[in-house]
Amino acid sequence: xxxxxxxxxxxxxxxxxxxxxxxxxxxxxxxxxxxxxxxxxxxxxxxxxxxxxxxxxxxxxxxxxxxxxxxxxxxxxxxxxxxxxxxxxxxxxxxxxxxxxxxxxxxxxxxxxxxxxxxxxxxxxxxxxxxxxxxxxxxxxxxxxxxxxxxxxxxxxxx
Amino acid sequence: xxxxxxxxxxxxxxxxxxxxxxxxxxxxxxxxxxxxxxxxxxxxxxxxxxxxxxxxxxxxxxxxxxxxxxxxxxxxxxxxxxxxxxxxxxxxxxxxxxxxxxxxxxxxxxxxxxxxxxxxxxxxxxxxxxxxxxxxxxxxxxxxxxxxxxxxxxxxxxx
DNA sequence: TTTTTTGCAAAGATTTTGCACCTTA
DNA sequence: TAAGGTGCAAAATCTTTGCAAAAAA
Numbered sequence: 572x573x574x575x576x577x578x579x580x581x582x583x584x585x586x587x588x589x590x591x592x593x594x595x596x597x598x599x600x601x602x603x604x605x606x607x608x609x610x611x612x613x614x615x616x617x618x619x620x621x622x623x624x625x626x627x628x629x630x631x632x633x634x635x636x637x638x639x640x641x642x643x644x645x646x647x648x649x650x651x652x653x654x655x656x657x658x659x660x661x662x663x664x665x666x667x668x669x670x671x672x673x674x675x676x677x678x679x680x681x682x683x684x685x686x687x688x689x690x691x692x693x694x695x696x697x698x699x700x701x702x703x704x705x706x707x708x709x710x711x712x713x714x715x716x717x718x719x720x721x722x723x724x725x726x727x728x729x730x
Numbered sequence: 731x732x733x734x735x736x737x738x739x740x741x742x743x744x745x746x747x748x749x750x751x752x753x754x755x756x757x758x759x760x761x762x763x764x765x766x767x768x769x770x771x772x773x774x775x776x777x778x779x780x781x782x783x784x785x786x787x788x789x790x791x792x793x794x795x796x797x798x799x800x801x802x803x804x805x806x807x808x809x810x811x812x813x814x815x816x817x818x819x820x821x822x823x824x825x826x827x828x829x830x831x832x833x834x835x836x837x838x839x840x841x842x843x844x845x846x847x848x849x850x851x852x853x854x855x856x857x858x859x860x861x862x863x864x865x866x867x868x869x870x871x872x873x874x875x876x877x878x879x880x881x882x883x884x885x886x887x888x889x
Numbered sequence: 890t891t892t893t894t895t896g897c898a899a900a901g902a903t904t905t906t907g908c909a910c911c912t913t914a
Numbered sequence: 915t916a917a918g919g920t921g922c923a924a925a926a927t928c929t930t931t932g933c934a935a936a937a938a939a
Contacts, residue, residue, distance in 0.1 A: 598913050598918060619903090632921050637904065639919095644816075653812040653868065657803075674862045683860055690852035694871055697846045702876035703833045709812065711868045712853055717861035757893055757938050778928085791896055796929065798894095 584611060584667055588648060595646045602631050606639050607648070607663075615682035616652050616660030616673075654682075655713050664707070672710035678719035743770060743826055747807060754805045761790050765798050766807070766822075774841035775811050775819030775832075813841075814872050823866070831869035837878040 581589065581604075588607050589599045597603075609625050610617065617625075623636045640661055643649040649661045655677040662668065672690070674683040690710065698705045715723060740748065740763075747766050748758045756762075768784050769776065776784075782795045799820055802808040808820045814836040821827065831849070833842040849869065857864045874882060 593914090596918090600912075600919065602920075633903095634905080634922080635920055651812060651816040653810065653818065657810040657818050659812065659816050659818060674857065674860055676862075677865065683862070685856050685860065687852055687856045690849060690856065693846055693849035693852055694869070697844050697849065698833065698871060698873065701833055701842055701844065702879075703835075703842070703871070703873055704879045705871055705873040706836065707873070708869065708871040710853070712857060712862070712864055713866045713868075714857065714862055714864040720861075720863045752939095755893090759894065759938070761895075792928090793897080793930080794895055 610663050616662040618660045674712045676716035775821040777819045833871045835875035
């Protein structure tokens with residue numbers, strides 16, 4: 572487990588994580604806080620491999636990463652999303668992060684977060700129509716970001 | 731490989747698959763047709779495990795299933811989607827299947843396909859706003875279907 | 890006949906587990 | 915102190931690969 576010489580003050584999000592864990596009878600441990608911070612700091616969803624890679628230097632075991640992600644997902648602190656090439660990645664969900672969706676560039680891998688109320692409304696409308704009770708939804712848009720689309724056009728012109 | 735005693739006439743979709751394969755310099759084989767038919771017949775996306783399970787009785791090897799799915803996805807005959815619990819599943823994409831999204835019941839696993847033009851428009855609007863060129867998009871809505879929501883309410887009332 | 894595809898089995902990765910020891914509450 | 919959590923290493927799974935035989939074009 573991680574060294575805890577100093578006990579840094581917890582941010583608001585960390586306080587919220589702590590109470591959520593306790594509500595579910597789970598304990599607040601340095602490893603869980605650390606993994607949470609890693610996801611908070613990431614600008615995009617992270618694969619398990621990537622998370623493990625970042626946790627290892629902190630002395631956190633792979634098996635622990637699997638176990639924490641499983642629990643975090645069970646209590647809705649995180650959820651998984653699908654990146655291009657069938658890669659599963661994890662990220663925080665509200666209220667630990669703002670509700671959003673992704674535009675993922677399949678060329679450079681860049682991930683742009685966005686939120687569009689009309690889109691969410693359309694989903695609600697569909698669900699209502701089918702008598703479906705929504706607990707979560709995921710929208711992943713794949714394609715090319717501006718830069719890559721430009722590079723792609725130039726490459727085509729060049730040949 | 732599968733027994734090919736009789737050579738059944740190919741459906742329109744299969745003809746299309748055949749020409750798509752040829753366009754990409756790939757061959758039309760019984761195994762590929764079989765996997766294609768399996769996805770066509772499925773009412774919901776199938777995990778690799780599920781696909782393998784259905785192919786095995788037909789004498790198709792697991793390694794072959796992996797290889798075919800990889801190629802099908804590369805030439806956009808299939809794509810992967812994420813079901814609840816982080817399970818990756820495959821399904822056909824247009825023009826091999828109609829464009830649609832999913833409402834997935836996390837209790838009974840039922841999958842309802844839907845299509846909503848407003849939703850697609852909202853995605854296009856967002857993409858345009860970010861100068862993003864969309865090649866594909868995926869919308870997965872998780873929650874409870876009517877029956878399961880009802881069962882869930884009754885269970886709560888009962889206790 | 891040439892080029893792909895597939896089966897098989899081995900090699901590699903990824904995940905899951907049991908259990909003893911350590912922490913949190 | 916009781917109930918969890920974590921490290922470690924082994925087991926179980928899942929994927930990928932090399933290569934020879936079989937099939938498609």
